[in-house]
Amino acid sequence: MKFYLLFLCINIYFLVLVANEESQKKSKDKLERLHVGVTKRVEDCQKRAEAGDQVAVHYTGKLLENLEVFDSSEGRRPLEFKVSSGQMIKGFDNGVIGMCVGEKRKLKIPSAQGYGSRGSPPKIPPDSDLIFEVEMMKIDPSHSEL
Known part of the structure; x- marks a missing residue:
């Protein structure tokens, strides 16, 4: 015994x-912080995206844990949004700042700058780190009011 x-x-x-x-x-x-990698540079960049600009991007979003695609604009119109307006998750907003039209980036976004402890069910579990492959298609500069 x-x-x-x-x-x-x-x-x-x-x-x-x-x-x-x-x-x-x-x-x-x-991940503890946002990782931004440029996968395609633009030689002659006329305008870089900044806070307040209206932009259009093509993207593919994946879970970092298993690289499963949870969303993509492939086969659809580009996603349009105003940079740093709160329309997008924080890591995505921060990751597109400084992009040029035609540039491509790979963003590795920590959960804290993504969907956090709530996730975005059913495709994004709580506390998930994310990867986005992003291509800048259009930048309309912000126009500050006088």
């Missing part, structure tokens, strides 16, 4: 140890 109890305790100890290592590994894999 003592041997059985000792065997059970050792197994429980190792299960807890493995679970803790998995938890630490997952937390290490989580």
Whole structure:
């Protein structure tokens, strides 16, 4: 009986140890900040997107964890929005600032700058880091009112 109890305790100890290592590994894999990578540069950039500009982009959004596509503008019209107006998740807004028409970027967005602990069910689970491949199609500069 003592041997059985000792065997059970050792197994429980190792299960807890493995679970803790998995938890630490997952937390290490989580993004802490926005990563912006330029995948196609534009030689002669006339205008860079900035806060307040109306822009149009093509995009593909994926979950970082498994690279599953959750949304894309492929086969549709480009997505239009006003930069830094709150229409888009924070990481997407920040990731397109400074882009030129024709430029392509890959954005790795941490959950905190994406959909956070709420996610966007059913396609985006809570606390999901995201990847967006973005191509700038159009920039209409903001016009400040006098």
